[in-house]
Amino acid sequence: MTNLQSLFIGHEHYLDQLADHWLAQGAQQLRVVSPNDEVLFAYPNHSIQNGTTPTLTNIHVSATQANKPLFVLHVDLLSPMIKDEVDAYCERLQYDANALLRMIRLENELEAMTVELVETQDQMLALYQLARSVRGELDLNTIIDVLVQEAIHILNVEAVCILLSTQHPMLILTHPHPMISDSALRKHFKEIRRTKREISGAQLQGSGGQAKNGIIVPLYAREKIVGCFGFFNRDDSFNAPSLKLARAIAEEASVQIEKSLLYQNTLSQARMRAELDVAANIQTQLLPQTIPDVENVDLYAASIQAKQVGGDFYDFTYKEGIPLTISVGDVAGKGMSAALLMAMTRTVLRTWIKTLATNQAAPVLAMVNDDLYDDYTQVNSFTTVFVGRYLPESGILRYANAGHSPVIHYTPEVGATLMKAEDMPLGILPDIAFTDQEIKLQSGDILVVATDGFSEATDPDDNMFGYDQLEKAIEKHAHEPAQVIARTLFDTVDMFSAGTEQSDDMTLLVLKIL
C-alpha cells in the first residue's frame, strides 16, 4: 500500500459521500488519482474507457499539500459543456478536493492527539505505579533500586544510572549494566550542577560507553542539585513525550530521595542524641553515689551538667590506711572526647590514690600526668584537678592543685579566701613538678572546691558571677550544713543567671569541719 492510499484509510466514507453527490449531479465517475496517474479509488468501480467516450467531459483538480500535488480528483461528466460550465464544475471540484483533504488531515491529527493522550495516560499510570512501589519505603538503597528498575520499563530504555553526591563515597548505581563510564558520569554531573541543565544528544558522545541516545536529568533535594538520573538507548530514540516522561521520573525520584535523606538525617541525629544521653548517664553514674562517713567531717558534693556532655568530675576515697581524699577536676573542652578523658582521668587518679604509698597529693598528680600526658596531647586537651587529703586525727589537709579554681577556704575568724593553684594543669608538659601544700583545718572551717562553671556563670547581660559573689555567699551561709551550703550556692548562681543557658558544667564539693 502506498503512503497516499494509507492517507485515506478509515476515511473512505468521505469519498463515498463525495462520489454519491457528483453521481447524483450526473457525473459518470469520480476517481482519486496519484500525481503519477495511478488510480487509487474509482466510483463506481467499473471500468470506463477513460476519456475515450466522446460524450464524456473530464475535469480534474489537484489537492496540494505544502505546494506539492498530493492527489488529483477526476470527474467524468456526461455531455459536452460550454467553457463557463466547465469552469464552474472545476471550481466546485477544487472546493471538494480541498475540503476532503482538510477533513482527512483533521481526522489524522485528532487520531494522533488521541494516541498521545492515551500515551500520556499510560505514562501517568506508570508514574503512579512508580510512586506506589516506593511509597512507605525509607531506605535510600531500596528506593534507588526500585527507581532504576521501574524507570527501565516505564521509559523503555536499555539502561539507567543514578549518581548521588549526598553519600560518602559518592553513590553510583547502573542498571542493568553501565552505558557510560563512572568518570564520564561524574563529569556530566559536575556540568549539570554548574549549568543546572540536563545533558542529552551530542553532549553524551565520547562518554566512553555504548550510549546511542540518552538523557541525564538533575536530581534535586532541598532545592539543591544532589545527583543525576541517566536514561540510555531508548528503542525509538527520545521524542518530546519520552523526554517529558524522563523528567517526570527524575522529579518523582527527587521527591523520594529527599524524603529518605531527611529521614536518615533525623535518624542519625536521634542516634547521636541517644549516644550523648548514654555518655551523660555514664558520667553521672561515675560520680560517687554515696558520701563517706568521716567523724567530725560534713561532706557534700553535686554536679549539674550543661546541655553538652562536659568533663567535670568529683570523687572521694576513704578507706583504712588512706586519708580522706577528695578530688575535683575539669577537663578542657566539651563533647565525647572531654567525657572520655574525664572517665580516664578519674579512674587513673583513683587508682594512684589507692595504691601509691603516700599521704601526699603531689606524687599522685605526677603519676596521673605521666600516665595521661600523651592522651591529653592527642586530643588537644588538659585537665585542672584539685586533690586534697585530710587526716582527721591531726586536722591537716595536704593538697596539690593543678591549675584548678575556684578553691575557697573559709574560717570563722578570717572569712572566705581564694586558694590559688600552685601548679599548671595535667597534660600541659610531660614533666610537671607538682608541689604539696598544707593547711590546718579547725572546727567551723569550710573548704569549697568548685569548677569554673560556677565562677563563669553569666547573667542575661553577660556579666560573670565571679569569685567575690561566691565568697560572699559562702560567708553568709557558713553556719549551715555542707549540703545546705552547696544547695544555696547552686540556687544563688541560678538566680543570678536568671534563665540564661549555661554553657559549662557546674560542680561543687563542700567539706566542713564540725
Add this chain to the structure above:
Amino acid sequence: MEQTILHKDGIAILRLAGRFDAFEADTVKAKLTDAIESSSRVIVDLTQVNFMDSSALAVLVQGMKHCRQNNGDLYLSNLQDTVRTIFELTRLDKAIQIYDTTDEALNAFKA
C-alpha cells in the same frame, strides 16, 4: 572574632580580637596552625581579647606544644587583666611565656 597574621623577622604574630571561647576555638585553631606552618616561632597578641574559656586555653596549649615540637615556641603578649588572671589562676603562666608587649616577646625570641 578577628584574626590577623603578620610576620616580623621570621616570627609569626597572630593578633586576636574579641571573645575567645569554645565557639571560636576551631577557627582560631586553624589560623594558629597556619601561623605555625609559616614559622615555629609564634607570638599571639591578645590585646583585644577580653575573655577566654578552657577550650580557648586548650587551643593555645596545643599551639605551644606544636611550636616546641618544631624547635620553636609560642609566646603571649598584651594580655588584658581579666585574661592575665585566667592564666595566673590556672598557672598556665608557668608553661607559656607571657610578655607585656609584642616587642618584648620579639626581643625574647631574638635573644
